[in-house]
Amino acid sequence: MTTSPSIPVVDLGSWPGGSAADRKRIASELTDACRRVGFVYVVNHGVPPALLDEAFAWSRRLFDLPLEKKMLAPHPPAGSAVHRGYSWPGLEKVSQTLYADGEEDRAKQVEDRRVSDVKESYEIGSEDSIQQPNIWLPAGVLPGFREFTTAFYWRCFDVAKELLRALALALGLGLDDEDFFLSFHSGANNQLRLLHYPPVEVEKLARDEVARMPAHSDWSTLTMLFQDGNGGLQVEDPKQEGRFVDAMPMRGALVMNVGDLLMRWSNDSLKSTLHRVTLPPLARDAATAPRMTPARYSIPYFVSPDPTAVVRCLAVCADARNPPRYPPVTQEEYARRGPGGTARGERLERTDGMAG
Ligand SMILES: O=C(O)CCC(=O)C(=O)O
Numbered sequence: 001m002t003t004s005p006s007i008p009v010v011d012l013g014s015w016p017g018g019s020a021a022d023r024k025r026i027a028s029e030l031t032d033a034c035r036r037v038g039f040v041y042v043v044n045h046g047v048p049p050a051l052l053d054e055a056f057a058w059s060r061r062l063f064d065l066p067l068e069k070k071m072l073a074p075h076p077p078a079g080s081a082v083h084r085g086y087s088w089p090g091l092e093k094v095s096q097t098l099y100a101d102g103e104e105d106r107a108k109q110v111e112d113r114r115v116s117d118v119k120e121s122y123e124i125g126s127e128d129s130i131q132q133p134n135i136w137l138p139a140g141v142l143p144g145f146r147e148f149t150t151a152f153y154w155r156c157f158d159v160a161k162e163l164l165r166a167l168a169l170a171l172g173l174g175l176d177d178e179d180f181f182l183s184f185h186s187g188a189n190n191q192l193r194l195l196h197y198p199p200v201e202v203e204k205l206a207r208d209e210v211a212r213m214p215a216h217s218d219w220s221t222l223t224m225l226f227q228d229g230n231g232g233l234q235v236e237d238p239k240q241e242g243r244f245v246d247a248m249p250m251r252g253a254l255v256m257n258v259g260d261l262l263m264r265w266s267n268d269s270l271k272s273t274l275h276r277v278t279l280p281p282l283a284r285d286a287a288t289a290p291r292m293t294p295a296r297y298s299i300p301y302f303v304s305p306d307p308t309a310v311v312r313c314l315a316v317c318a319d320a321r322n323p324p325r326y327p328p329v330t331q332e333e334y335a336r337r338g339p340g341g342t343a344r345g346e347r348l349e350r351t352d353g354m355a356g
Pocket residue numbers: 193195213218225227233275276277298299300356
């Protein structure tokens with residue numbers, strides 16, 4: 001399996017216990033990738049391949065359950081602020097309205113989508129979150145699922161903490177204050193998402209008669225994504241608006257991307273890049289294209305600040321010639337605005353009113 005040339009690869013292997021020089025180099029590589037592309041493959045991140053295989057196996061077991069069993073943990077109806085539990089195929093419709101730089105009132109492009117996404121998902125948060133209580137299947141339906149996924153949630157946060165430390169180090173926040181971002185992230189407001197895209201007709205996907213996940217950015221500080229080997233994730237080319245490149249699967253790697261809040265914190269110097277899930281590369285070749293795409297499983301982990309954390313433009317990212325572009329906002333307020341809330345003059349709309 002290959003990677004995409006335009007998405008950098010960063011090896012985190014010598015980050016823990018590495019020399020100061022090693023850590024600086026890794027931190028700069030990661031942060032440069034966030035500046036240029038907003039997406040980066042991270043290898044040797046510390047989640048063992050066997051644990052990832054187990055996570056995907058639990059995801060398969062969950063989605064293999066009959067619909068009526070999965071519906072025993074239903075995602076709350078549209079309009080609810082709670083984004084937990086099982087979303088059945090067609091419930092969610094991701095769309096994004098793009099606005100000219102920072103201006104909320106001038107629509108540059110308005111997407112009016114009539115099709116729903118052919119995917120199902122299950123959202124898990126921390127057991128400590130009061131605002132976002134988990135919605136579990138009744139005991140006995142998938143024994144072991146709750147225990148595995150809650151432990152996996154915190155395992156992912158261990159990796160996220162190192163990524164947040166590296167970003168703080170390279171941005172030069174204070175005197176080597178690696179823990180700057182961590183002080184806003186207790187981990188309780190993150191979200192683990194299991195995603196399953198069932199096979200769909202290649203022709204229909206190619207003609208936009210069905211969708212998997214249309215272009216959007218994430219609301220998080222950062223997102224870590226684990227994907228299976230089937231492909232389909234695409235990332236907007238930072239040099240050419242509207243052109244998307246494949247983020248090819250790379251076994252064992254995670255794909256990290258900058259979310260809207262980190263972009264806001266960094267005064268747009270780190271990029272929250274549009275991405276989407278569409279036809280996998282194999283299915284685009286007319287000569288060999290199967291009639292149906294393979295199924296796709298992916299596991300994003302959205303890392304967000306605590307609800308009362310104030311996201312304020314970092315002093316090191318602004319000066320007289322480049323003043324702060326956004327007023328300070330709490331995570332809570334930012335999330336509460338829901339569709340129409342702007343991170344960088346963009347809107348992310350979902351049928352359930354929440355986003356990762
Ligand atoms: O399935 C994927 O690879 C993408 C998921 C994603 O972008 C999201 O859930 O925000």
